[in-house]
Each structure stands twice: as C-alpha cells, then as structure tokens.
Amino acid sequence: MSVKPRKRRQWPLLVGACILAAGAVIFIGDSPFETSTSSNKEVPDLVAATPVPTPTPRVAVEFRMLDLDRGWVKYADGMAHTSDGGAHWQEATSTEALPTDGEAATNGLEAITKLLSLESGTGSAAEGASATATATSGSPSVDIVTLNGTMFDVKQSQFVTPKIGWALLPSTTNSKSPLVLTVDGGQSWIDGMTEDAKAVILGVKAQLAQLKAEALLYKDEAGAKAAMGASWKLIPDQASPGDIVLVRHKEPGSIAWQGKTYTLQPYEAGYFTYLPISMSVKAGTYPIGDQTLTIKAKKFETQYLKVTEQMESMKQDTTRINTDQKKIDLARSKSEPSFLFSGPFVKPIEGILTTPYGYTRYVNGKYDSAHMALDLAAKEGTPIKATNDGVVALAELLYLTGNSIYIDHGMGLFSQYAHLSELRVKPGDRVKQGDIIGLVGTTGFSTGPHLHFTFWAHNIQANPDLFFNTTPFQWVK
Numbered sequence: 084m085s086v087k088p089r090k091r092r093q094w095p096l097l098v099g100a101c102i103l104a105a106g107a108v109i110f111i112g113d114s115p116f117e118t119s120t121s122s123n124k125e126v127p128d129l130v131a132a133t134p135v136p137t138p139t140p141r142v143a144v145e146f147r148m149l150d151l152d153r154g155w156v157k158y159a160d161g162m163a164h165t166s167d168g169g170a171h172w173q174e175a176t177s178t179e180a181l182p183t184d185g186e187a188a189t190n191g192l193e194a195i196t197k198l199l200s201l202e203s204g205t206g207s208a209a210e211g212a213s214a215t216a217t218a219t220s221g222s223p224s225v226d227i228v229t230l231n232g233t234m235f236d237v238k239q240s241q242f243v244t245p246k247i248g249w250a251l252l253p254s255t256t257n258s259k260s261p262l263v264l265t266v267d268g269g270q271s272w273i274d275g276m277t278e279d280a281k282a283v284i285l286g287v288k289a290q291l292a293q294l295k296a297e298a299l300l301y302k303d304e305a306g307a308k309a310a311m312g313a314s315w316k317l318i319p320d321q322a323s324p325g326d327i328v329l330v331r332h333k334e335p336g337s338i339a340w341q342g343k344t345y346t347l348q349p350y351e352a353g354y355f356t357y358l359p360i361s362m363s364v365k366a367g368t369y370p371i372g373d374q375t376l377t378i379k380a381k382k383f384e385t386q387y388l389k390v391t392e393q394m395e396s397m398k399q400d401t402t403r404i405n406t407d408q409k410k411i412d413l414a415r416s417k418s419e420p421s422f423l424f425s426g427p428f429v430k431p432i433e434g435i436l437t438t439p440y441g442y443t444r445y446v447n448g449k450y451d452s453a454h455m456a457l458d459l460a461a462k463e464g465t466p467i468k469a470t471n472d473g474v475v476a477l478a479e480l481l482y483l484t485g486n487s488i489y490i491d492h493g494m495g496l497f498s499q500y501a502h503l504s505e506l507r508v509k510p511g512d513r514v515k516q517g518d519i520i521g522l523v524g525t526t527g528f529s530t531g532p533h534l535h536f537t538f539w540a541h542n543i544q545a546n547p548d549l550f551f552n553t554t555p556f557q558w559v560k
C-alpha cells in the first residue's frame with residue numbers, strides 16, 4: 084500500500100512523500116492545537132520551513148472514525164489518518180500505524196456506545212457486543228451539509244455520539260480538511276476544528292470518563308444500567324428502620340425526608356445522598372422523586388444487661404457525656420463531598436457477636452437505649468481494621484465509649500469504633516480498607532473486651548450488616 088501508490092504521484096507530492104518518510108508531518112488546514120502542544124516545540128523549524136504542498140484534487144473513497152480522536156480517510160492514491168478528531172491529518176506511510184477496528188471495538192466506538200447506553204437506558208448488554216450497529220442507531224442521517232452558507236452533498240457520514248459526527252464531501256477541494264465536523268447533531272458543520280468544537284468534544288470525553296468510573300462501582304453492567312439509566316434510583320427501594328438507602332438522581336436537587344432536607348451531591352455522572360431510615364420511621368410507602376420507598380416493619384429483640392452500680396452511675400455524669408457529644412457532633416459535622424471508597428466494606432474484626440444491631444437494651448432492669456451497633460467480643464489487643472477507605476475524623480478517649488474512632492467515608496457516612504485499648508490513628512489520617520487503626524479493649528462503659536461498631540449517615544445510625552463485603556452501590560436490585 085505504501086510504495087506503489089507513491090510512484091503514481093505527481094512530482095510535488097513525491098517531494099512531500101520523501102519528507103514524510105523522514106518523519107515529518109503534513110498539516111492540512113489551520114489548527115487550534117498547533118500553538119500549544121509540546122511536540123510542536125520539538126520540530127518548529129521543520130514545520131515552518133516545509134512548504135505545505137497545495138493538495139491536488141484527491142478523490143476520497145471512504146473514511147472511518149474509530150472514536151472521538153482517531154480515524155482514517157482512504158483516497159484513490161493513499162491514506163491519511165488523524166489522532167485528534169480531524170484537527171490534523173497525517174499521510175499514512177504504511178498501514179501499520181493505523182488503528183484497527185479490533186482496537187476500536189475495545190477502546191473506541193463500542194465502549195462509547197456502551198457507556199452512553201448506560202445513561203440513556205437504551206440497549207442491553209447483549210446489544211453492546213455489536214459495535215457498529217449500536218453506534219449508528221439513532222444517529223442522524225446526513226445527505227447534505229451546509230458549510231459557510233454553501234450546501235454540499237455528502238458522500239459518507241458517521242456519528243460517534245448523537246451530537247458528534249463527521250462527513251465526507253465528494254471532492255476534498257470543497258474544504259480544507261478531508262472531513263467536516265458537527266458537534267450539534269448535524270445542525271451546523273465545521274471545516275476542520277474550532278476551539279468551540281474542541282471544547283464540546285472535551286466535554287463529551289469528560290462525561291464518558293465519569294460514566295466509566297461510576298459504572299465500575301456497581302456490581303455488574305445490569306446494575307449500572309438500572310441505576311444510571313433511571314431519573315431517580317433508590318438503592319435499594321425497600322428498607323427497614325435502622326437501615327440506610329442511597330439515592331441517585333440524574334440532576335441536582337434535594338429530598339425532604341422526615342423533617343430534614345437532604346441535598347444531592349454531584350459524584351461522577353450522577354447526584355447522590357444517603358437517606359438514613361431512623362428507628363422512628365413508620366412502616367409504609369414514601370414517594371422519593373418519581374420512585375416509591377417501601378419501609379417494612381422489623382422486630383428487634385430485647386436484651387437485659389447487668390452491670391455494677393458503679394458502672395450504672397457512669398451514665399449520670401451528663402456534663403461529661405454532653406461535652407463528648409459536642410466533640411462527636413463537631414467531628415461528624417463535616418464530611419468529604421465524595422465517596423472515598425471503591426471496594427467493599429470489611430468487618431473490622433471477626434469476633435463473637437454478643438449484641439446484634441437494633442437490640443432494645445435494658446440495663447439493670449431499666450430501659451437504656453436501642454443498641455444501634457454490633458458488639459463483637461474478642462481478646463484484648465486484637466487488631467482492628469478500618470472497614471473501608473476514609474479520613475479519621477476523631478480518635479480520642481471519650482467518657483462512655485472509651486478510646487473511640489470515627490472514620491469519614493464521604494457524603495456524610497462515618498464508621499465508629501469504641502472501647503479500644505489503644506488508638507493507632509489520629510484525626511486527619513487517611514486510611515485504607517484493612518489498615519490497623521487500633522486494638523480491642525474494654526475502655527469506657529464496657530463489661531469486657533469487645534468492639535462496638537456501627538455506621539452513621541447524616542448523624543443517624545445505619546446497620547453495619549448491610550455493608551459487609553459489599554458497598555451501597557451494589558445494593559441495586
């Protein structure tokens with residue numbers, strides 16, 4: 084392909100071809116990229132000194148864009164390719180430099196189609212396998228383009244997204260670039276590339292990157308589609324008192340829930356908030372956005388605890404308890420506006436479950452509280468793991484909960500660890516899932532070595548059992 088067609092070329096082009104063989108690049112048309120890229124700095128003299136040959140009318144046979152950047156045009160006498168969406172075209176000296184369709188299937192068109200279908204809610208996992216069919220379905224069909232007020236017939240057109248497409252005119256002398264570009268679904272066409280078009284393409288690329296990053300958080304493609312394709316998604320849409328629900332919406336907004344307003348925070352391609360289902364929420368159905376949240380009643384067991392009178396009297400020191408509460412409230416008043424984890428939550432210790440979540444607890448015969456945490460008994464000194472990635476919000480000795488840690492996991496979610504014998508972290512520390520943050524002990528209001536562990540979302544406890552070996556994103560049903 085590379086040698087034969089060159090022989091047939093006219094003299095000026097042969098000069099150009101020799102320069103190309105030496106590694107130079109011929110730019111066709113003006114480019115907004117030329118001024119700032121570092122690669123241009125390396126060869127400015129060469130580019131400036133090389134007279135760009137006036138292209139003799141070349142007949143383009145066909146073209147193909149493989150993604151938003153890469154594509155090729157086939158001429159009767161050779162090939163040119165682009166790696167910047169058609170801003171620059173480079174004569175192909177051999178076919179080996181050209182991206183292949185196979186490569187495009189994994190990184191290009193098929194991937195783009197698949198990502199866009201997550202959000203549009205169209206197509207299925209099976210359809211995604213047929214790249215070209217889905218990439219072009221729903222795309223505008225173009226017969227004529229208007230360029231600077233003049234209409235031209237279109238020989239071939241291709242849309243990579245519903246808005247962004249390229250068209251080949253019958254004769255390349257009609258335009259500076261081999262292809263004309265639209266970034267508004269074919270409403271208007273551009274010869275080459277403009278700053279505005281470049282900005283639109285960069286915006287689409289950023290959107291695709293967000294879709295890709297968010298999709299990875301769900302259990303599988305079906306889960307990603309179910310969450311990302313919906314206007315509102317309750318993850319999950321059934322819960323019980325003491326649970327927590329993650330809400331996703333396509334747009335910014337807020338939710339009025341149980342007398343409070345929860346503002347949706349942007350994250351990747353959507354807007355999210357945790358919705359804590361406190362113990363006082365009645366069973367029933369509640370509208371959230373265009374969805375319905377079903378709250379099912381749940382019966383919690385009762386536990387009777389006997390402690391020494393000295394221990395019982397601890398709870399009467401309301402001054403110390405209130406002082407601690409202020410510290411805890413302050414630590415939990417700020418949370419990073421992002422999900423700080425990507426992998427599953429883990430159990431901080433194996434331990435023996437002595438008090439399950441939600442038990443109604445009586446101490447020495449008197450009602451004490453609903454125990455909205457797990458008590459896991461283990462030997463004094465057992466290492467405690469961070470349940471997931473986050474930032475330590477509090478790590479200090481408190482009166483009732485002893486040596487205590489709160490870790491911020493972002494978006495208003497905290498994990499709490501109490502009664503430790505030793506703290507191994509300090510506020511502000513960034514921790515990873517599984518990092519040892521302290522040791523099991525029996526400090527504070529405690530009858531023996533154990534870990535009191537729970538989650539808090541917007542200052543309301545949430546059932547830890549929901550989190551182990553999974554993440555809220557994977558609760559999609």
Ligand SMILES: [Zn+2]
Pocket residue numbers: 438454456457458534535536
């Ligand atoms: Zn406890």
